Amino acid sequence: MLLPWEYGVRNLARRPMRTALTLIALATVIMLVFVVVGFIRGLERSLAISGDDDVVLVYSVNSEENIENSSIAARTPSLLTASLDDTWKRFGVVHVSPELYLGTRVKTHDAVSGLGLVRGVTRTAPLVRRGIRLVEGDWPSAGEVMVGKLAAAKLGTTAEAMAIGKTLEFEGAIWTISGLFSAGGAAFESEVWCNLADFQTATKRQDLSLVAMLMAPGASLAEVSLFCKERTDLELRALRETDYYATLQQHYKPVRVLAWFVVVLVSGAGIFAGLNMMYGAVAGRIREIATLQAIGYRRRAILLSLVQEGVLLAAAASLLSGLIALTMLNGMAVRFTMGAFTLEIDSVAVLIGCGVGLLLGVLGAVPPAVKAHRESVAVSLKAV
Structure with missing residues (x-):
């Protein structure tokens, strides 16, 4: 015969202070799990959606996977368009974007200085970077820049300091912010874009x-790769943009592995914390447990009742942490070496966070309950 369900619920309410402290401790551990998993999911999502399968990047063969170190001749775009027929053309405009991309020290209007990512582009950039959307303001003209919606997070400043009309200082020049753009969560959102000619001058x-090329439907990367191999004097390599960000996924794999290891460590610490608190809770109820055995309840039924209490507390802590994570952490900007991205509290993060919470409830309650049943009923009834 099992103990009534209400018995375990009433036991939680009978010790409100201990219950509240246990709930806060479990919620804190689960919240840490949500933060780390949200970090991993946000990083993976940012890299996964940044690439365009129809865009080919042409950059220096000596830069390896770091385009910031790439340097190619200024005549490369014209050579590519003159030699290749697979580039997308519309209304006589070739969809090719020459770009100068580098990391540099950027000083904001509120005197905050940070390492920013600046990309010099031309008017053809939106034709190739099809995910870019101008949210507010205008395309930058001479002496102006437009900023991604995560550029403020990358620089460690506030959104007000990156508002339209404010100024930025980098490469010895003062630039006025003319617009704000988004890229659907892609890595471009942490960048600052300006006019290519002005950036080259500065x-x-x-x-x-690099040169970004939007390929025509059905076009192959092979023709671009062949051009790069034939023109050995230019020292170029061609890579599909999705493949480039896939290499970044592999580059950051150790970071993701370390983050998952942190999840395991946090979960293990939470389990030991739960064990400690449950041992304290069960130690004060030895006579109660012995009395239940004396009146006819089996040890299995009492064990299930104690596990029920732990699972109820863990479930409440999981719901509380999940609510806070979804309302306050989801979409929070995080700075990283590649730029900035947002924490992603998606279905996977919720499943892992709540799963860890329920696991804490079970594993934290079973060992203390088993230990309490080792003593005989007669000895336990005399316990103080």
């Missing part, structure tokens, strides 16, 4: 970092 460079 950096005293006439070269480019």
